[in-house]
Amino acid sequence: MRDVALAPDVTSPITGGLADGVFDLADRDPTLPLLARRADPAATVWEEVTAVEVRDEVTDLAKGLVAAGISPGHRVALMARTRYEWTVLCHALWAVGAEVVPIHPTSAREQVEWILRDAGCVAVVVEDEQGVMTVGSVCTRLPRLRHVWQLDAGALRELTERGAVVPYTTVESLRRIVLPDSTAAIVYTSGTSGRPLGCALSHRGLAYPCDVLLAGWLHTAAPPGEQPSVLAFLPFSHVYGIMIMLTCVRGGVLMAHEPEMTEAALSSALTTFRPTYLYGVPSVFEKLYKNFLRAAGQAGRGALFERAAQTARDFAAAEERRRLGGGAGPGFDLRLQHALYERTVYRRLRAALGGRVLRGTSGGSSLSRELSLFYEGIGVYVHDGYGLTESSGGITMQPLGREKSGTVGRPLPGTDVHVADDGEILVRGPSVFQGYVSDEGATRFALRGGWLATGDIGRLDSEGYLTITGRKKDIIVTSGGKSVAPAPLEQRLRMHPLVHQAVVIGDDRPCVGALITLDPEFLAHWRAVLALPGDLPGREAREENALREELARAVASANSAVSRAESIRVYRVLPEPFAPDNGLLTPSMKLRRDAIVRYCAAEIEAMYEARSQARRGPREQADWDEPDDVFR
Incomplete structure (x- = not known):
């Protein structure tokens, strides 16, 4: 092997299950706003729900799950868009020791059948009639499936009413016997080639990268003295979305949900909720950039935007050289140009994102260095992160004050990264998955001597920064x-x-x-x-x-x-x-x-x-x- 970067060891603070995050926060800061929702997609006002209110909703719903026969170890599929109920239901399932199986709501019937059967789900929560029809068309071939609950038909309200007879102590007893190494979720890979594989992720594995990021980087997610806030819009059916949800809940970050991925819906949510931290996949940041360019062109300011964008990239590149010890930073002329465009262009661009965003993260695939420099130059540093389903999400992060665009940063504390002779990235650490459900052969192929073979190709530079260059199979x-x-x-x-x-x-x-x-x-x-x-x-x-x-x-x-x-x-x-x-x-x-x-x-x-x-x-x-x- 070559190109080795080892991060210092840390110990994970988790002692129970992921549901404890809601209960612990409610005890520490009961009135802290934790979730936000809108009564109507067109509404401009978001209703804030406090930590203690979320905890009570989770508890009442957990009692309903118990009354419905959901027990520790049962697997329940969630097949819905990114919405408020997803977060509450997920934590209620964890509170009773159940395992969550996310399914994207637009999945084909064959995919739904495969996941429900492969995971052995006893229940599935769908969003609407379309979901009921999809599951209904395959349920006769799923003998373990006992419940199909529909969110838009009031399923959570009915479960809560059903659980009224279950004592609170029952939920407390179930929650307290959940161990950190118990399986929390079965998250299926994206299935870019062949059938998706179910990754068994433990409570500890999912919590670890979230807690490390909160400990080292939470203070950068909002101005001093303000509560950080995040708009969740990527699918919770993907580990990236689950990681964002858990980071917010465990860190007391105010999180809003936007189920629609359309440009109009996201624009409305950003400008009304006004998050302080932005996350997405590269296509989201690419689309935002193109929207900026198109809007400028339609206003007759296309040439001005192009000059401002180049100045932003030049300014950010000069700042990067300075913080990495390779230069003195932007010169006088560049600082003057940047200050001019700050007044005329950059603040308008930030206003389109809500006006409060300080930083962001891109994941899922590589973000170009040019885009990263552009966003940093306009005052919103967006770094490229790296993780995969089998690693419960995050593997690397940009070190504060030493960020390097074009890379995905350095390994998180407690996580080791090696690059093999053929360029494949190998990972070892607390967040690595437990194995693939029902596929021991694939598990043995992925886990080699304690290392996870990611299938990604990359390189580590002399300072331990990782750059992703592609997928081995691609x-x-x-x-x-x-x-x-x-x-x-x-x-x-x-x-x-x-x-x-x-x-x-x-x-x-x-x-x-x-x-x-x-x-x-x-x-x-x-x-x-x-x-x-x-x-x-x-x-x-x-x-x-x-x-x-x-x-x-x-x-x-x-x-x-x-x-x-x-x-x-x-x-x-x-x-x-x-x-x-x-x-x-x-x-x-x-x-x-x-x-x-x-x-x-x-x-x-x-x-x-x-x-x-x-x-x-x-x-x-x-x-x-x-x-x-x-x-x-």
Whole structure:
């Protein structure tokens, strides 16, 4: 092995189960606002629910679960969007020693059946009639399933009423026998290739990264003297969302829930709730950036925004060099420019995020260094975090005062990270999972001598900062034998405002190719700005040529970061985006590469065949070194 970074050991404070977080906080600070909710999605006022009120709701619901026959070790699936009831129900299940099995609410019927059967769930909580119909269509093949509860039909109210006869001491007795190493949740992997695997995560494992982050970084999440606040909108069906929920509850961070992932819903929630800390996946931060750019263009200030954005990146890069000991920081002219744009641009951008956000975290996949520098430059430092389902979430974090954009930081205290000779990242620590449910072979393959083989490829620098370069199984090998990591190319392609998604391909092909989808909103804006004159047929032809040229620049920019042999030489623009609905994205917004290649097989063949025919001749092989594009 090479590139070793060992973090100092710490001891985890958890002595019981995760439900204790709510009860302990209610005892320490009963009137502290803990959760926030809106009576109506259009409402601008959020109702705050105190710690003691949350505890009482959890207790009453736990009594109802006991009355319904839910016992320690029973597995109960939660199949709902990110909403207030999810948090309360999750802690109620933990209070009685049950195990939570999250399922994304838009999962296909086959996926739902697989998870419910594989986990052996005795009950499932769904959100609406659609959820009831999905579960109902497979429940005859699930002999262990005894209950289907529907949130929108008042299931929690009925459970609470049913539990009125159960004494409080029953819940207290059950809660106090939950051990830290008991299984708290069975969280299924995203299933980017093959069936998802159920990861058994303990109470200790889930609590550990949350408690470490709270101990070392909570004070940075809000201005001094203010309570930190977070808007939860990513799915709680993913370990990232669960980690955010637990960090907020265990740390007394005010958390609001926004179930809708639409741009309008998130904008409304951000500007009315006004969080102090922002988290998301790279696509969220990329979309926010493109929205800023589009809004500036529509206001006739596109050039001003571009200059301000570059100044923000330059300023943040200079600050980074200073804090890492490699420079004196921004010079006088750069500080002057930055101060000017602070008054005219940056504060407006922060206002669109609610006006109170200080810092943020991106996870799920790699965030580009350029975006991280941009957000830091406008006054909202967003760092790229790293974790996976099998590690109960967080593995690394940026050390305060030594943050380095483009990396995912250093290992959390108590967590060890090694990089093997083949580049695979190995992890050891208290948060590593207990194993895969019903799959001992997969567990043995993932856990090797006490180390978790993550399947991710990366490197550690001399100071212990980890950089993720891709997934081991995603490495492309061209017919010429060149190995190519697709993630960096895809990341740079997405930086272009017109590019919504990008999938780099090329296994057993003569060159690297790409499938691209366009951002419909920015495309409409681009067309409006272009505003070519002339009759319709001629205007459409000139517009398509202009679009080709713009995308060629995006591809050239992506290619500038890699060698010629690794660069994209052919690409195709697809008419529809990859989405969970068409099975090409996971619920956590990760690409299902194998499914995409199968789904787009005809387009991929046509793309390479068209290029081959166009370049056929005595210099055929050399001509593959010249970029080309094919529109569907």
